[in-house]
Amino acid sequence: MTSETPRRRLAPEVRRRQVLDAALAVFSEEGFHGASMDAVAARAGVSKPLVYAHGGSKDELFAACLRREAERLLRSVQAAAGEPGEAPLVRLRRALRAFFHALTTQRAGWTVLYRQASTGPFAGEVDALRRRIVEQAADLMAGGLGVPRAVALPYAHTVVGAAEGLADWWLTDPDAGRATDAEPADVLADMLVTVVGPGLDALTGGAIGVSAAVSDER
């Protein structure tokens, strides 16, 4: 018999990450229902009971993936958005750049979060995340300028939706954002600011110097 990988003993947290990583990959490729625990185990290179030991039931495992990826994504974007003192569109642009950058390293996570989870028993969890993101965006604007919340909220939904649309495009089409030789993530973020920035200006009655913000920080 060829010397199979010997039954190594690993630290629980290492194993847990291993399992979560495998689960994320499989879930993102096959979807929640399409993914089998066997497939997760195989991907992780371990036995099925170990998956259960470290990840719990299939539902728990999926929820754990979800939460981990959401946390990661939110953290990146929040850190990039910076302090409330700055100009809203500048903060928005930095946040969007961070968002598109994060997707490059979290492609599977994004897929799981936005394509797999919005259905089934986790719609609630994902909805909550989405709401947190949108709220954050709405706060960014409602706080930064005097925009009333009732105006900021649909705007935030629009921007977040647009970002998701571009993200999907980017992850699907290899040419997306590659018109120039700048970093595609930045190109897409800037593009988005260019498109929605003036609209925000219009909504707020010119409270922001859009063009300045848009042309800034290149």
Place this chain on the structure above:
Amino acid sequence: MTSETPRRRLAPEVRRRQVLDAALAVFSEEGFHGASMDAVAARAGVSKPLVYAHGGSKDELFAACLRREAERLLRSVQAAAGEPGEAPLVRLRRALRAFFHALTTQRAGWTVLYRQASTGPFAGEVDALRRRIVEQAADLMAGGLGVPRAVALPYAHTVVGAAEGLADWWLTDPDAGRATDAEPADVLADMLVTVVGPGLDALTGGAIGVSAAVSDER
């Protein structure tokens, strides 16, 4: 056997529509994997083999639902967009209004298209549809004004993504678009034009009279 409902022989195309309708309903409620062929048959009020006879395998059935709903949606929007002669933003707004209106009568279809199908073996099919929509939007602008395709395409992705985001919001949150007592579908469409219109103006170097178009046709 006592002749209960006499199991009328129906014309094949009628049966087919019956089956597709049932399938759409079940798929939209339970998701692709959650839906069982038994449930579809029960919903259609026919036997399972008949479902197979008229709808093919589960995959084929799902794909058929997908295509039918996509066709419907595209047709509505295309019809509303009108002729190439008119002002792009006017056409865009009409198209968006039609889109949001269509969702009210095609809620199940939308759910299936965008929540269930974007994963699994149908991602391709959905992608193709999305691409058709985006192409159409890009044409609308690239044709209407002198915008180069390379600029129009990402813009189109942005707008379509934003529309999807708002649509999800709308279908999820009962308050979405109900700030005034205007038709919510129109409110959302107009909101979107307000947000992305000026950006288009900026992108094209002022080729369109945005403000006019935006305030027009109220």
Place this chain on the structure above:
Amino acid sequence: MTSETPRRRLAPEVRRRQVLDAALAVFSEEGFHGASMDAVAARAGVSKPLVYAHGGSKDELFAACLRREAERLLRSVQAAAGEPGEAPLVRLRRALRAFFHALTTQRAGWTVLYRQASTGPFAGEVDALRRRIVEQAADLMAGGLGVPRAVALPYAHTVVGAAEGLADWWLTDPDAGRATDAEPADVLADMLVTVVGPGLDALTGGAIGVSAAVSDER
């Protein structure tokens, strides 16, 4: 390929009995936990889903076996016990004869009822059955003679317990009851009456002519 048994279509009630019979056999041999649905299916010569279709879940299947066997057994004994008008010991003897006779054709049922089910989620069901039997026996005596219930009840438990003990012996040991060439079931029943009859006489202060009853109806 050798012509396997062709997938015959059978009437539902026939199939159901087939499945129940197989389940009873397997349960009686392996116990509830030891029995696998695969084994039941194999024994019935059908596929596993068919077992589920006709027998429900494993629990339901077991419960169904239980109830069917209990019903059978009770019916036999009740019929044999006859009308309240007759002498108690005569009725008791006839009932016991019927009981031991029933065991010959219901060996598996007995095992399932008394050896498998007294544990696990069905203890309640079996307890109820046992109580019905004991109550019936107690009534037989409390009603037939003037014995107070408080005396009849432990007596009934004693007699039923003794009958079960003999039954186990009989089903285990091939020699049991074969001292003479009379029907073993009858020998055991009569033996039991001989042993416990005089005790009943003693308990009731000689209300019954035991010896007469005991020697009667040979």
Place this chain on the structure above:
Amino acid sequence: MTSETPRRRLAPEVRRRQVLDAALAVFSEEGFHGASMDAVAARAGVSKPLVYAHGGSKDELFAACLRREAERLLRSVQAAAGEPGEAPLVRLRRALRAFFHALTTQRAGWTVLYRQASTGPFAGEVDALRRRIVEQAADLMAGGLGVPRAVALPYAHTVVGAAEGLADWWLTDPDAGRATDAEPADVLADMLVTVVGPGLDALTGGAIGVSAAVSDER
């Protein structure tokens, strides 16, 4: 690792008893199949491998419990039965009293022996025990009076079965044996002698002074 409970090295036989006690408790509560080795280990407060080291496989562990409890029970009863010199019914009554008394302190053991083990791979073991008990009872009578073995054996089965029936009743129903305020174990034992004593007298043609024995030793 911080030395919590220092996991004392214990003498092997002490450990073994610890493990057997835990196993008995778990088996009696959950049944053979329902009991998991994890549960046994947890109950014993030791690790699973230690259970294997001291108790062997699950089957062996169960068998060990079985044998230990059987031994205990037999010893109690044998000791109580006393010397062959005495009157058979007196000895029987003492033995029965000891039996019912033993159950109060060995409830778990009884449950395991008679409810869990009578099925599956241990039926043999339990049968052997039962046979030893019955043999003993038969010897008691065949030896004490001139009864031939062929008569004594079924009688013994009857008495033992009746005792088991009463025991089950007692352990199930809290009112059993509590008519007077005498010790229930004694009440049940005496009750049993009252019921089966006269029958033995009848079988042997009046060789024993039943009434004397029965009323004796109150």
Place this chain on the structure above:
DNA sequence: CATGAATGAGCATTCATTCAT
């Protein structure tokens, strides 16, 4: 010696799919 970590094997259950009527 004692254990945490790991696994092979099995089980109840469901479902898409297809014959026989």
Place this chain on the structure above:
DNA sequence: GATGAATGAATGCTCATTCAT
């Protein structure tokens, strides 16, 4: 043409058992 009856193939999950430390 339409259906009730049947099945092959998975799938989620658990457990007795054993290494590596």
